Amino acid sequence: DIQLSQSPSSVSASVGDTVTITCRASQNIRNFLNWYQQKPGKAPEILIFAASGLQSGVPSRFSGSGSGTDFTLSISSLQPEDFALYFCQQTFSVPWTFGRGTKVDTK
Amino acid sequence: QVLLQESGPGLVKPSETLYLTCTVFGDSLNRGSHYWTWIRQPAGQGLEWIGRIFTSGSTNYNPSLKSRVTISADTSESQFSLELNSVTAADTAVYYCARDNALSHDIMTGGGYYAMDVWGQGTTVTVSS
Numbered sequence: 171d172i173q174l175s176q177s178p179s180s181v182s183a184s185v186g187d188t189v190t191i192t193c194r195a196s197q198n199i200r201n202f203l204n205w206y207q208q209k210p211g212k213a214p215e216i217l218i219f220a221a222s223g224l225q226s227g228v229p230s231r232f233s234g235s236g237s238g239t240d241f242t243l244s245i246s247s248l249q250p251e252d253f254a255l256y257f258c259q260q261t262f263s264v265p266w267t268f269g270r271g272t273k274v275d276t277k
Numbered sequence: 278q279v280l281l282q283e284s285g286p287g288l289v290k291p292s293e294t295l296y297l298t299c300t301v302f303g304d305s306l307n308r309g310s311h312y313w314t315w316i317r318q319p320a321g322q323g324l325e326w327i328g329r330i331f332t333s334g335s336t337n338y339n340p341s342l343k344s345r346v347t348i349s350a351d352t353s354e355s356q357f358s359l360e361l362n363s364v365t366a367a368d369t370a371v372y373y374c375a376r377d378n379a380l381s382h383d384i385m386t387g388g389g390y391y392a393m394d395v396w397g398q399g400t401t402v403t404v405s406s
Contacts, residue, residue, distance in 0.1 A: 171340070200383075204392045213373055213396035214324065219380045220390035257324060261391045265339040266326040 172196055172260050176269030182277040187248045191272045193241045193258035202262035205234055205243045208255045208271075217256075218243060245274070279303040281374050281397035289368075289404050295361040299374030299397055306352045307332050312377035313357045314393060315348060317370040325370075329377055330357055364404045371399040 173196040183189050193203065201221035206214035216225045218234035221241055231246045245252055253276055258269040285297035299313070306313060315327040328338035330348045338346050342361070350357040361368060375396045379389025 202390065206393075213375075213399050214393070215396070216380075216392050216394050219392040223381055223390070225380070225392075225394065259324075259392075264337045265328075265341075266391075268324040268326070270323045 171265055172199060172263060172267050174258055174260055174267055174269040176258055176272055178272060179270065180273040180275065182275055183248050184277045185248055185250055187277075189245045189248055189252075189274055191243045191256055191258075191274075193236075193243070193269050195239045195241075195260055195262075198238050199260045199262035201237045202260055203234075203236065203241045204259045204261060205232075206257045206259065207252075208257065214257060248274075279376065279395045281376065281395055283372060283374050283397045283400040285372075285400060285402070287401055287403060289364050289402060290406050291365055291404055292363055295359070295364050295368065295402055295404075297359045297372055297374075297400065297402070298356050299358070301355045301357070301376075304376065304395075306350050306355055306357065310379045310389065312391070313348075313350065314375045314377045315359045316373045316375060316393070317368075318373070318399075319367075319370045327359065327361075327372075366404050369402065369404045371401050373397055373399045 175194045203221045205218040208214040217228050217232050222234045233244045235242050256272045280302040282300045289295045312329040314329040318324050328348050330336045345362050347360040375393035377391050378394045381390045
């Protein structure tokens, strides 16, 4: 199975900050990497697909980059509704696997 | 609007079989570009992909669960189901069904860039006697 290492596990930030989360794959997954946001008690929601594709309806302050083994999710001008848990996921090979998650909370 | 809704017992005894059903509203299980997927999340932990079923009926399972899992579909009822046998406390989790959709395609290979773009609200399953 492909392992995904996400960092940091948590980050404290303020409204208006830029937050960057990284995800490293245990092997080359080209750009088969997705990012999800999850709020307490809710199902995850897709933000970014194929490493940099912005899902319809997702604000443009979310952006993704990277290829191969190293990927980044950036949230610019953090909004109150962005405090949540973020996961990366690879869809290069089955079984799909997820990172352990990054919690973005209030500083 | 596509909606998914999980249903099934919230409590299962150890060694018994967990049965969950996901009903799909607003989409067809026969649509060729979708997989229908089960994922679970133990309390306070990360996400684990359980497996998926394609329109043809073909399935993929997580090797860590493969010997205990069966995913099936009833297209006439617009439902797909999860069976997990010989459950233990380690199977206690929130179980989600989701649509695994090709949101774009790889220019070189034509392969799909899949992502879970529609999720159910999740159902909590506790394994306890």
